[in-house]
Amino acid sequence: MNIANAIAEPPTTETRTMHANHDEADYDLKVTKTTRRAAGGGTWIEGTINDYRFNALVFPQHAQTESFEIGQSRISKLWLADRKTRQTVYHWDRGLDLAATTPAVEGVVEFLSEGLATLVYGN
Numbered sequence: 199m200n201i202a203n204a205i206a207e208p209p210t211t212e213t214r215t216m217h218a219n220h221d222e223a224d225y226d227l228k229v230t231k232t233t234r235r236a237a238g239g240g241t242w243i244e245g246t247i248n249d250y251r252f253n254a255l256v257f258p259q260h261a262q263t264e265s266f267e268i269g270q271s272r273i274s275k276l277w278l279a280d281r282k283t284r285q286t287v288y289h290w291d292r293g294l295d296l297a298a299t300t301p302a303v304e305g306v307v308e309f310l311s312e313g314l315a316t317l318v319y320g321n
Contacts, residue, residue, distance in 0.1 A: 226246075229245040230244055231245070240255050241257075241318055247306055248302075249280060250278045250287065258319045266292040272319075273314060274290075287303045
């Protein structure tokens, strides 16, 4: 193993923002931190979207085991919490741990699933 491959890139704290109108709902996505993993590939993404905080593990390719990612999203881990109550409202860790607690949360998960990997990797 090459040592250069074993060292993770330092986290990026530059805020990236994306506003979108998706199925009549407005989403205000702010990516506040990205950290490329040292081993196993993928990038951890932290940020906010509307009234929620999130952490996601996103990959440039689809999972070898299809059930490990949310649909065709390239997201293998996603945690959403209400910013006011701090309660977890959705959790996926290579499978569903906690289903979306409201239709609004379902919409946020769908929105992130459709575009987060593209935002991170550009493909």
